[in-house]
Each structure stands twice: as C-alpha cells, then as structure tokens.
Amino acid sequence: MVWYISSLIGQNLKFHFLGDEYRLFQEGSIEPTAYNIIVQKACAASLHDFVLPVISAVLCRLDISYSIGFRLESFQETYFCSSAGVELNEVHRAHAQKKSLAIYANLDELEKREKERFDLISMAYILQYLPTPVDYHVRLRERFLASDGWLMLEEPNLLPHDSFETAHLLFAFSIHKLRQMMGKVGY
Secondary structure, three states, rough: OOOOOOOOOOOOOOOOHHHOOOHHHHOOOOOHHHHHHHHHHHHHHHHHHHHHOOOOOOEEEEEOOOOOOOOHHHHHHHOOEEEEEOOOHHHHHHHHOOOOEEEEOOOHHHHHHHHEEEEEEEEEEHHHHHOOOHHHHHHHHHHHEEEEEEEEEEEOOOOOOOOOOOOOOOOOOOOOHHHHHHHHHOO
C-alpha cells in the first residue's frame, strides 16, 4: 500500500550535495540548529499523528529522511517497534547514532546490517534528491518492504510549493505522475 501525500519538484545538481554540503548551504551550519531541531520534532509529531489512526501495529520500521532521529524515536515509543533509518548527512547521522539509533548512510550499508523486512517505510522530502527515483523505489520494494507493508511518502506538492532549491534534481511530479512512477515500481 502506498500513500500519495503530494508531489515534488527540483533542479539538477550532484546527488552528493545533499549529504556533503546541503545543510551548510541551506541552513548555515552542518550541525543541527535550534530551528532545525524544532522543525524535525514538528515533522516527527505530524507523521506520527498521520499514521497512528491508519496503522494499528508496526513491528519493524525504516525511515529515510533528513533527521537526527526524532521520527524513529516517536514510533519506537508508540509502537515499541524496531527501527532503522537512512541519513546522508554525516553530522546529523552521528547525532542520531549517539541516541543508540540504527542510522545508516545509504541503502547499501543498511542492507549489510539489517536482514529483516520493514512493515512501514517512510520517506520525507527525499524524492526530489534522488537521481533515479524509480530504481531506488524498486530496490526498496523488492529488498526492504514486507509484502503486506506500507510505504508512506511525504513530499512538497508541485502546484502550490515553490520548491526550486539548489540541491533539488530536475524531477517534477504531479500526483498523477507520481502514481505513474510508483506503478513502474510495481505498486
């Protein structure tokens, strides 16, 4: 099952920019800022409140997002589930790892260490940074998502969102195009 929250938009730059320089460029610091922490906590609470009435149980969860672990913590506290995350930014990943959270740099690293399939995979504001979003999602579906699992996507909406950030790749999806892409993925 896939939830289509919205769609995305972007410009063309190298993918490594997100992990290496994005925070400094966009936020002025590679360290989590006070504002960044407030935003991440609010995003974690919003996702939690959105999912809770729909999914009654989560045993094993994967979160792919910009994060220092608030999303994983909120679900572990509510669902008492095992969790893992993917965070490209080394500094933010290290902050989450200090909380004893299983946070990995990419899917290759995750695959080496996590053998279970996830019954909930959430992605927040990531698709516009992926150079090959169809291939990425095929891999998620085939290797990481349980057959009866949920995929939750949260992305900026193409129509009302002014989302032309330097780090965004040249992908723009309406809800219709996002559904088409996910159909190619096998959903």
